[in-house]
Amino acid sequence: MNPIMQVQQDLLTRMDSIKNLSVMGPIKPAQLFESHVPQASFTTxxxxxxxxxxxxxxxxxxxxAAVDSGKSDDLVGAMIESQKxxxxxxxxxxxxxKLTNAFEEIMRTPL
Incomplete structure (x- = not known):
């Protein structure tokens, strides 16, 4: 089978699978999962x-400190972690x- 026929066969297969999906009826809306996800506050x-x-x-x-005391020879790793x-x-x-500036801006807003 040449490449063009293979591509055509793949497209026909995809079209058939899409057609089968449309025959099954409308897509049902997703269930809300708010009850399963714990609500984290900004403070936490x-x-x-x-x-x-x-x-x-x-x-x-x-x-x-481990490098300074001689317990470790990984100076590069220590420097990378320090930079991180x-x-x-x-x-x-x-x-x-940014949060402080936003709060100050809100406080300066006239009522």
Missing amino acids: AFTDIIKAVDNQQHHAAALA ASVSFSALLQVRN
């Missing part, structure tokens, strides 16, 4: 992020600054 999400950044900084500090922690902390500060 932000707290989790702060804890993750803190843990990352402690991990980087522990790796740096630094970038995470900087991003967290940027988010905090």
